Amino acid sequence: GASRQSDGEPVVFAASSLVDVLSELSAAEATPFSDVTLSFASSASLAAQIVDDAPVDVFISADRAQIERLRRAGFSDAQPQVVARNSLVIAVEAGNPLLLADLGDLSRGDVLVALAAPGVPLGEYSRGMLSAANIEVTPVTFEADARGVLAKVALGEVDAGIVYATDAASASNVDSVVIPEAEAVNVEYVALDLTEGSGAGQDLIEFLTSDAGRSALTNQGFLLP
Amino acid sequence: MSRQQRHDARVPIALAVLGWLAVAFFVVPIVALVIRVPWSSLSDVITDDATTEALTLSVLTSVITTVLAIVLGVPLAWLLARSNIPGRQFIRALCTLSMVLPPVVAGVALLASLGRRGVVGAILDDWFGVRLPFPMPAVVIAQLFVAMPFLVLTVESGFARSAGTVEEAARTLGASPWYVFTRVTLPATQPAIIAGAVLTWARALGEFGATITFAGNFPGTTRTLPIATYLALESDIDDALLISMVMVVISVVILVALRGRWVGAIGGVR
Amino acid sequence: MSRQQRHDARVPIALAVLGWLAVAFFVVPIVALVIRVPWSSLSDVITDDATTEALTLSVLTSVITTVLAIVLGVPLAWLLARSNIPGRQFIRALCTLSMVLPPVVAGVALLASLGRRGVVGAILDDWFGVRLPFPMPAVVIAQLFVAMPFLVLTVESGFARSAGTVEEAARTLGASPWYVFTRVTLPATQPAIIAGAVLTWARALGEFGATITFAGNFPGTTRTLPIATYLALESDIDDALLISMVMVVISVVILVALRGRWVGAIGGVR
């Protein structure tokens, strides 16, 4: 296709779970992100906009499948780069009143559980983890994303839910129960340079993998690739 | 007849131009969408049990919501339009707020009141063991909360044009206020009620944010078609478009059938 | 006067009971929400530039949308209600479809038509160099697409109750169809137009899915308050509730002020 490059400020499309970290970077001075325009939405929405020729330099997806689709459709020849990783935790009400300790507690009869829906990335990760651990969980609801699960937990509507570690960390009224089974889950944030190697996009991606970028990411609870 | 109609229907040109522009504005995206949809995989989607389940649930809940909205909303509109209750303006604003709230926030408001920890919900839970969120009635409640204001405002504007001395005449003929309301006022307001019901139904059918927040998403009980569409969007936009097309077709059929029947008879060309 | 009002305003009991039930249904969640909101951090949120930016954008775009909806929607409603255009039922259904579509799908439809690769968008781009999506006008288009049908249906129901011989009388006094439309028909339909405008405005103000899909999410140009709420929800639900409260307050103010002025004079108690 035509040049993906935006006309003025560089534009970054990012999965909405990166809101806090990228906003912080763009608010700070003298980083390549300080004069970047950020647009957050679900990875799928952003991909749809890119397919419609949206002016964008870098796309950071929470879902490798979206990146692959774009590459297959010929939107970029650049190599996708993993910039951050995330983990899964059990989100529980602040203070963990039901004293949930491990993944197995989710199948307790007195525990109402929310999971992300099959088909959305978080749902697929959760399902994979539970089936690997051979734990049968019957949730009361399949939420569309981590926000949904977290909101249900935060409002006390369910007792527990499986979410990304970063989301659980940033939410108030919610505590995380770290689960060892999550180690096996590989949640990756993949960045794709859409500027056809002109440099601007690559600079941004490189900054994220630099020390400054890495410390910002780890501050928000992300894991490094 | 034909010559008369030609004359009487003379449309001011400015009106016609703007009106047809509006038609184009609506039709072009719909056509583009229809072109865009990968119809070849239609059969996969509509034979999928999950889709039909969601479709059934959506139609069922949106119809129940519409009926409840009429039952509750018409009296409310009447109170707002015709009675002297104090603070009418304020009550009207409160009752239309849910329309302005982002649907997710509307869902949060419902949880905060009717949820397990909610003001009313906690009482229901403690006293009667009733938990509203998650089962199917919660879907109806969520839809009702965001969609009923559309009916209320439309019907209120209908009541505002009063039936004048006709209602008085009915009273002098011995009709009680209730009889007058059902036999004179309601029929005279029918076009507005139908319009309001269609709006409410449409809004309820497309409702997503409040539903998933308040009622969650469970196949068969709370996964409506919009939720299914949204989830499909996360993985495959083509599937999502196909699912939404099912909804479009059903809506067109219902809208054409319904409006043709009920409104055509009253409104239409004089 | 007071005694008369007491008598004339006698409300059939059934109506009053249902009406007040409806009021409670709306008010309880709102109150619960207000209680739930962490007001202590309100000042942080409303002094945040991002919030005020989003607020300004939301108010601006929703008002522009409402004005455009009136300009285009009233003529369309007139065509549907009063003219003899062939296939009225079908056109009406097409023009109300966008109301039923899940907003995200509506956004996709807009992209498919007015996007850079879209049926019409590509022509606009090639011929005039106009690219619609993403800058602010795209927000208005997205809002218009999903919100205008509310006005169209409401106003159509208003036109359906014709002004009868009054319009004929105006014609015999030498008034052109256009003059009759503006001076007789429109004023007689005013309650319905105002109701429709309020509905459209409310729907536009809360619009999220179609906007983020078609117009994207750019601070200052396309990030409206509902989108800001959505992003805030990502990090902290309390922030999201606070942001939406800003919207609630503004809406209440506008609804109370507006309805009191315009509708009170026409409708209200006879």
Add this chain to the structure above:
Amino acid sequence: MSLSIDVRRRIGATQLDVQFTVAAGETVAIVGPNGAGKTSLLRVVAGLISADEGRISWDGIVWDDASSGEFSPPEQRPLAYVFQDYALIEHLTVGDNVAFGLRAGGVRRRRARERAYEVLDVVGGSDLVERMPSSLSGGEAQTVAIARALATEPTVMLFDEPFAALDASARAHARRLFSSMRSSSVARLIVTHDAVEALTLADRIVVVEAGSVVQIGTPSEVLATPRSHFVAEILGLNPLSGQLRGDELSLGAMSLTVGAHGVDDGDVIAIVWPRSVSLHRERPEGSPRNVWRTTIDAVDRSDGRVRVQLGTPLPIAVEVTPAGFDALATEPDGEVWASVKASEIVVQPA
């Protein structure tokens, strides 16, 4: 049994203030100028508006009592009301309009339909039964409105200009119908602008002007001593405002001598009956003391009578026989002599 009305009520700028009773079986005609408050009076009696002060009762049952706050809404008053603007229910057929009161009163659909048809038949509207109100002509609509009011067999009837849109034959028919109800124990109030209607249909006439009752009396009483300009004018009489001093009535441009009377000097209204004035080609000799020269402004020949409008100095209407008029042999605008006997002029205090 009687309907007792004693009401004060503010209507816009008009203060309605009336007091009279209507006995069961009696017909009272309410006459008065446009905007006098006739329709408002019926609305108070019907309970569509309440009295600011005063009391309305029927057969001892209080309908409206401003001092005690008692008030029966319209549907609890056993009355029927024919509205000046018909007020037919647009979405119901003519038959259903007429049956409406019966249905509201709990009569079964089939029975109500039958009765509606009967009543429509009586008023001559049975072929309209399936029609919608919007397709009716003016007179047809009024006929239906009358039928609707009669269908419920009320005990108090309020008719607001019920025959205004009817043609001569329908009007005669409706009047006959109205008169035939006289024997029943129904109290009837009829507002009308038609003097003949008032005089022939009513047992008593109530004259309302600017919200207040200026005269109540039987038709012959009102005819004999019309107590206001308006009444005289509506009756086709010639009311003259002037000043009386003894026998002498001064009317500005001229004066007349009046016969025996018991009225004090001062402002008076004098009535000159059209028939009591004679016209002459030459100045008449003999008895009439009141003779003046005048012009003929307009001539109206209808129904075998000739009605002549005189010009200055006394612009009154007079009625003469065709033969008498032809004998004058004047052109329109021609000059004639007019005379009236002093004993034929009635004076009463203004």
Add this chain to the structure above:
Amino acid sequence: MSLSIDVRRRIGATQLDVQFTVAAGETVAIVGPNGAGKTSLLRVVAGLISADEGRISWDGIVWDDASSGEFSPPEQRPLAYVFQDYALIEHLTVGDNVAFGLRAGGVRRRRARERAYEVLDVVGGSDLVERMPSSLSGGEAQTVAIARALATEPTVMLFDEPFAALDASARAHARRLFSSMRSSSVARLIVTHDAVEALTLADRIVVVEAGSVVQIGTPSEVLATPRSHFVAEILGLNPLSGQLRGDELSLGAMSLTVGAHGVDDGDVIAIVWPRSVSLHRERPEGSPRNVWRTTIDAVDRSDGRVRVQLGTPLPIAVEVTPAGFDALATEPDGEVWASVKASEIVVQPA
């Protein structure tokens, strides 16, 4: 200049079929029973509905021609229309209603207001100028409707029962106003149920029955030879349907001898003027050949005349002098002798 009307048009079950012209300066009254099609006729002329067949033109300019398809919409016809139901614009004040036509015609607001005030003043409604239509009494609303039609100074005027709701004095005032416009070059069509109005205001009378014109003529022509039951009835005459054989008119229950006439034997309508019938206590001797015994069914004394309704065998209305009536000294329901001269009975083909 004239308004030429030649129209066929289906209205519900009625087929409207009329043809006549109205000259500039002329007033034509349209009379006919309820539902005859009078309002529909005005609507066709106004262009609110179009003719199925035929042609309407004013001063040579075609307004509606079914064969060529030419059609001017109402606003392009220089006419004014007073609607039977007033059709005031509810959301405009009285003043703005009256000014509406001027404003629509491009007159500036201030000038239109002034003119509206003037016209309202002429019809006697200037104190209503700031009022809203919904607060007007029936007569006030009609007054405003008349003012609104007059304000634009149209050249064709269509009035549909314009005085029905007016009181006697307002009606007289409006009639005078109407007559005073006679000299102008305006063509006027007025629908009325009031015989006096038709006879006094109109230059010609068009009688419409069941959609068709049954008679056109000057008031005196129509008076002299009313061509239908309806016309006779509206005029207060006694139309009798019967069969003529030579001098002998058989009326079912009895027969009368008629005077010289040029009518063929067969079905006829005979007119008996109320004044031409005499009543007697005893069987009269002498000339009248038509004498019969009958009863008095109803008596109506008003305006110095006595109108008596006779019973079988010939239920007609007669008019006698009060003196003559008192001389009868009968009770109501009493028996009397009636007589009528053969020469006073007019016959014409049915």
